[in-house]
Amino acid sequence: MANILEVKNVSKYFGDFAAVKDVNFVVEEGGFFSILGSSGCGKTTLLRMIAGFLHETEGDIIIRGNSMKGIPPEKRPVNIVFQTLALFPMMDVKENVAFGLQRQKLGKPEIQKRVNEMLGRVGLEGFEDKKVTELSGGQRQRVAIARSLVMKPEILLLDEPLGALDRKLREHMKVELKLLQKEIGTTFIYITHDQSEALVMSDKIAVMHQGKFEQIDTPRNLYKNPKTAFVAGFVGDSNRFELAQSDGKQLVTKAGWKINKIHEGNPDVLYIRPEALILNPSSSGDAIETFSVTIKTILFDGSNTKLSTVVDDSDEELLISLPQNAEFENLQEGDTIQVGIHQDDLKCY
Amino acid sequence: MSVENKKGFNVTFYLLIVPVLLWLVILIVLPHIDLFISSFQVENDAGEKVFSFDNYLAFFRQKIYWLTFVKTAAYAIGVTILAFVITFPIAFYLTKVTSKKNASFLVLLLLIPLWVGELVTVYGWMVLLGDHGIINHFLMTLGIIDKPLNLLYTNLSMVIGLLYMSMLFMVVPVMSTLESLDDSLIEAASDLGASKFTIFRRIIIPYAMPGIVSGAIIVFMLVIGDYLAPNILGGKSSLWFTEQIYNEFLQTFNWNEGAAFGFLLLMLSSGIIWLALKLSGQKLEKVGS
Amino acid sequence: MMTKKILLGAIALALSTGVMAKETLKIITWKGYAPKALVKEFEKETGIKVKVTYSNNEEMVAKLRATRGAGFDLAQPSQDRITAVQKKHHIYQPIDYSKVKTDQIITSMLDAVKKNTAVDGKGYGVPHVYGTTGMIVNKKNAPDAKDWSDLWNPKYKGKISYRLKRPILIATAFGMGEDPFALYNDKAAYQKLIDKVEKKLIEAKPLVKNYWTSGDTQVEIIKSGDADVISGWDAKGWSVHKINPDIDFIAPKSGALGWIDTFAIPAKSKNVEGAYKWINFMLRPKNGAAITNASNYGTASKGAPEFLDAGIKADFERSFSKEDIDNIKWHPPVPDGFESIEAKALDRIKAAK
Numbered sequence: 008m009a010n011i012l013e014v015k016n017v018s019k020y021f022g023d024f025a026a027v028k029d030v031n032f033v034v035e036e037g038g039f040f041s042i043l044g045s046s047g048c049g050k051t052t053l054l055r056m057i058a059g060f061l062h063e064t065e066g067d068i069i070i071r072g073n074s075m076k077g078i079p080p081e082k083r084p085v086n087i088v089f090q091t092l093a094l095f096p097m098m099d100v101k102e103n104v105a106f107g108l109q110r111q112k113l114g115k116p117e118i119q120k121r122v123n124e125m126l127g128r129v130g131l132e133g134f135e136d137k138k139v140t141e142l143s144g145g146q147r148q149r150v151a152i153a154r155s156l157v158m159k160p161e162i163l164l165l166d167e168p169l170g171a172l173d174r175k176l177r178e179h180m181k182v183e184l185k186l187l188q189k190e191i192g193t194t195f196i197y198i199t200h201d202q203s204e205a206l207v208m209s210d211k212i213a214v215m216h217q218g219k220f221e222q223i224d225t226p227r228n229l230y231k232n233p234k235t236a237f238v239a240g241f242v243g244d245s246n247r248f249e250l251a252q253s254d255g256k257q258l259v260t261k262a263g264w265k266i267n268k269i270h271e272g273n274p275d276v277l278y279i280r281p282e283a284l285i286l287n288p289s290s291s292g293d294a295i296e297t298f299s300v301t302i303k304t305i306l307f308d309g310s311n312t313k314l315s316t317v318v319d320d321s322d323e324e325l326l327i328s329l330p331q332n333a334e335f336e337n338l339q340e341g342d343t344i345q346v347g348i349h350q351d352d353l354k355c356y
Numbered sequence: 357m358s359v360e361n362k363k364g365f366n367v368t369f370y371l372l373i374v375p376v377l378l379w380l381v382i383l384i385v386l387p388h389i390d391l392f393i394s395s396f397q398v399e400n401d402a403g404e405k406v407f408s409f410d411n412y413l414a415f416f417r418q419k420i421y422w423l424t425f426v427k428t429a430a431y432a433i434g435v436t437i438l439a440f441v442i443t444f445p446i447a448f449y450l451t452k453v454t455s456k457k458n459a460s461f462l463v464l465l466l467l468i469p470l471w472v473g474e475l476v477t478v479y480g481w482m483v484l485l486g487d488h489g490i491i492n493h494f495l496m497t498l499g500i501i502d503k504p505l506n507l508l509y510t511n512l513s514m515v516i517g518l519l520y521m522s523m524l525f526m527v528v529p530v531m532s533t534l535e536s537l538d539d540s541l542i543e544a545a546s547d548l549g550a551s552k553f554t555i556f557r558r559i560i561i562p563y564a565m566p567g568i569v570s571g572a573i574i575v576f577m578l579v580i581g582d583y584l585a586p587n588i589l590g591g592k593s594s595l596w597f598t599e600q601i602y603n604e605f606l607q608t609f610n611w612n613e614g615a616a617f618g619f620l621l622l623m624l625s626s627g628i629i630w631l632a633l634k635l636s637g638q639k640l641e642k643v644g645s
Numbered sequence: 646m647m648t649k650k651i652l653l654g655a656i657a658l659a660l661s662t663g664v665m666a667k668e669t670l671k672i673i674t675w676k677g678y679a680p681k682a683l684v685k686e687f688e689k690e691t692g693i694k695v696k697v698t699y700s701n702n703e704e705m706v707a708k709l710r711a712t713r714g715a716g717f718d719l720a721q722p723s724q725d726r727i728t729a730v731q732k733k734h735h736i737y738q739p740i741d742y743s744k745v746k747t748d749q750i751i752t753s754m755l756d757a758v759k760k761n762t763a764v765d766g767k768g769y770g771v772p773h774v775y776g777t778t779g780m781i782v783n784k785k786n787a788p789d790a791k792d793w794s795d796l797w798n799p800k801y802k803g804k805i806s807y808r809l810k811r812p813i814l815i816a817t818a819f820g821m822g823e824d825p826f827a828l829y830n831d832k833a834a835y836q837k838l839i840d841k842v843e844k845k846l847i848e849a850k851p852l853v854k855n856y857w858t859s860g861d862t863q864v865e866i867i868k869s870g871d872a873d874v875i876s877g878w879d880a881k882g883w884s885v886h887k888i889n890p891d892i893d894f895i896a897p898k899s900g901a902l903g904w905i906d907t908f909a910i911p912a913k914s915k916n917v918e919g920a921y922k923w924i925n926f927m928l929r930p931k932n933g934a935a936i937t938n939a940s941n942y943g944t945a946s947k948g949a950p951e952f953l954d955a956g957i958k959a960d961f962e963r964s965f966s967k968e969d970i971d972n973i974k975w976h977p978p979v980p981d982g983f984e985s986i987e988a989k990a991l992d993r994i995k996a997a998k
Contacts, residue, residue, distance in 0.1 A: 081548075081550060085547075086548065089543070091540050093540035093543065097559075107548030107550075110550050110551075110554065
């Protein structure tokens with residue numbers, strides 16, 4: 008598929024401060040591309056440059072082969088859904104959605120047709136004449152998205168649009184957004200600090216840290232093979248260990264835990280995902296390292312239940328995911344159990 | 357003295373409320389009642405006060421009275437509109453364009469005319485606008501004109517004076533509504549293809565409407581009730597309705613007529629505001645908050 | 646707690662008795678009629694504390710009418726403004742002329758005021774300060790302006806100003822060759838005359854630069870050069886003359902309008918004795934002259950000329966010839982209801998295009 012958006016060597020300086028540093032990426036047409044990072048990492052700055060509200064200090068932004076240099080926001084083939092949604096409070100639902108179409112001087116019947124169609128698509132039939140202040144959070148969300156999508160943009164930019172919703176609704180809207188995007192096929196660029204949102208919805212995710220992209224990858228790869236220590240720590244849960252020394256075959260943590268792992272160079276940290284650990288491994292093949300741990304406490308949290316343990320013969324604490332099935336029902340605090348891990352799941356940097 | 361128990365609370369409450377009520381009743385309600393009653397009295401030949409509608413009817417019978425009122429109201433409406441046109445960009449600049457620190461300094465500058473009082477500013481304008489005043493002197497020195505422009509003692513100078521003393525009362529409420537305007541509304545409109553003009557017309561002005569209307573009410577009331585600017589800057593034909601009331605009280609000594617005029621001013625200007633609220637689709641409760 | 650209360654009470658008592666002990670005299674008067682220096686001297690001499698409120702004829706009447714003659718111990722209305730108000734509202738009390746040192750006062754003036762302020766045979770005023778309303782003219786730009794009729798002379802278009810109050814109606818009537826004072830006993834005829842005057846002033850309105858509204862604006866408009874021929878008060882004209890010798894006060898040929906401001910005692914005066922003390926104090930030759938020297942207004946104090954500045958005499962002689970003095974039209978008391986005729990005419994003139 009063709010690249011709809013190309014961001015080339017883009018930097019943005021505010022005085023001496025570099026908010027975005029030499030960022031490069033492409034987005035494929037019809038893709039759902041997320042930029043994931045904590046607040047202040049530069050992701051909003053990047054998005055506002057794509058929308059045209061800020062001008063890049065260096066580099067170029069190219070949409071469908073056309074440079075966006077000097078093109079004001081109202082002329083760019085992109086639309087944005089704001090974090091605050093920015094619905095016009097003095098207008099009702101249909102006026103909000105029709106606002107952009109009216110600016111294109113379309114005929115009244117045409118506008119009405121497209122507005123109704125779009126409201127139908129986001130499930131807001133019958134809400135045309137409601138004041139936006141009378142809507143629930145989820146409905147407001149949909150109006151904001153409809154207002155942008157009705158413009159048939161090349162790219163829809165979304166600036167943490169789920170941030171203001173409560174958790175339940177956010178879970179629900181995640182799925183709904185993903186399905187909507189699949190259905191209409193518009194390219195989405197989605198900004199979030201919530202890794203779960205990014206992982207669930209995106210085709211590709213860029214992890215951003217201090218103005219730079221750490222890694223651009225599919226959600227699965229990002230989770231399985233984080234390329235940098237930051238990504239490993241930021242995406243998903245991990246046990247993190249500071250390494251004291253390494254000799255190419257064995258890693259030794261500062262608290263004295265030794266584990267075999269073929270590696271290169273002199274890594275500083277070791278990341279192990281709780282769910283990568285296997286309880287009572289049946290076989291110990293070449294790639295599986297085994298060791299014993301003592302259970303300190305059981306952190307029950309439904310499907311997310313974890314064991315807090317201490318690795319025997321060391322002081323290292325280790326969190327292990329505990330599958331909620333009959334096999335492990337009898338585990339108790341103070342028990343010692345065998346744990347195994349595949350060498351590939353020992354990520355050191 | 358326990359304030360917590362029910363009785364103690366009540367005593368404190370009444371102690372606080374009584375001065376307020378006294379103030380309202382003695383200084384505001386009673387004088388108005390007195391004026392209201394006297395507006396329905398005329399003196400008969402024997403010098404006794406008798407009940408009559410004549411004071412009110414005189415307003416409608418004498419062309420000069422209601423013409424003066426119509427003129428006063430028309431000018432007040434005009435000045436209100438001008439105040440809006442001039443101050444809206446200022447309020448927008450102060451809230452949305454310049455930095456917070458600059459804004460508070462500039463607002464302080466705007467307040468200066470209020471510190472010195474209306475009389476001083478009115479005389480200031482006389483010095484500026486006179487035939488041999490600063491503006492004419494400047495223009496003549498530059499050779500732009502060779503005869504002084506007639507600026508002072510005209511409707512223009514009166515409007516300038518009225519604007520100058522009332523403008524600030526438009527800036528403040530408009531600023532306070534604009535302050536709550538989320539910048540992303542402007543960006544969203546721009547993102548949806550709206551020009552700067554459309555954003556002003558469709559987004560910013562409707563959003564600021566409650567502030568605009570409350571500012572307009574204050575400015576309108578100040579202007580229609582002003583006495584100094586029309587009297588001193590206004591020139592020879594600038595009979596203002598307040599001047600007529602003043603004349604009734606102090607020149608003709610017809611206090612009953614003056615009282616009736618006062619109530620007519622109150623009722624007619626309230627009527628105009630009511631109409632303006634209806635037309636702009638605003639509610640008084642909303643505007644007042 | 647207790648001691649504190651007692652202490653506070655004691656202080657309050659001390660303060661209130663202190664105030665009570667001091668006799669006060671509340672005067673409502675015109676600016677310049679109660680100079681600070683004289684007030685201080687009077688306070689020192691008599692121990693009476695003087696409180697001065699500045700006002701004008703209209704407000705003086707309005708204030709005293711609102712309180713039915715209370716709130717002030719002494720007022721200073723113009724002599725022509727006393728009888729009509731007194732007949733209707735009873736806001737003053739008769740003057741006990743035996744308590745006034747009449748030998749300090751110019752006799753003819755005292756007699757005139759007694760007569761003009763008389764209600765039911767009792768006089769209500771003592772003359773204090775007098776002056777005339779005439780014209781202030783910029784002689785360089787308008788050397789030929791000599792009479793009231795020059796206030797509607799097209800020659801001075803755009804350079805004319807006057808106050809749109811009753812004196813201009815009277816002045817216009819004189820300028821037109823009429824005698825309005827002669828019609829004070831004939832309301833219908835007076836109404837007719839005022840109608841004629843109104844027509845004249847509306848006709849002449851395009852010639853007017855602006856109507857001045859106070860002593861200050863009067864000075865401002867001629868001093869700034871915005872107008873060259875204006876109606877004005879002698880004292881104001883002479884004060885501008887000191888700054889710009891081209892400008893001077895002139896007595897119009899058809900007669901300057903003379904006014905006398907009096908002392909009158911409000912009906913509910915709380916310090917009548919003090920009021921008489923003040924009247925006698927102010928009319929002492931030296932004190933009468935002090936007011937004239939400071940403000941240029943004439944004084945009713947008989948012995949004052951001895952203490953007058955040389956310039957004052959020169960001012961007067963420059964503006965008034967012997968005939969001019971004889972031709973001064975002194976305001977007689979205004980009959981009841983006439984002010985309303987005038988006010989309506991003034992409104993219509995002001996509103997006219």
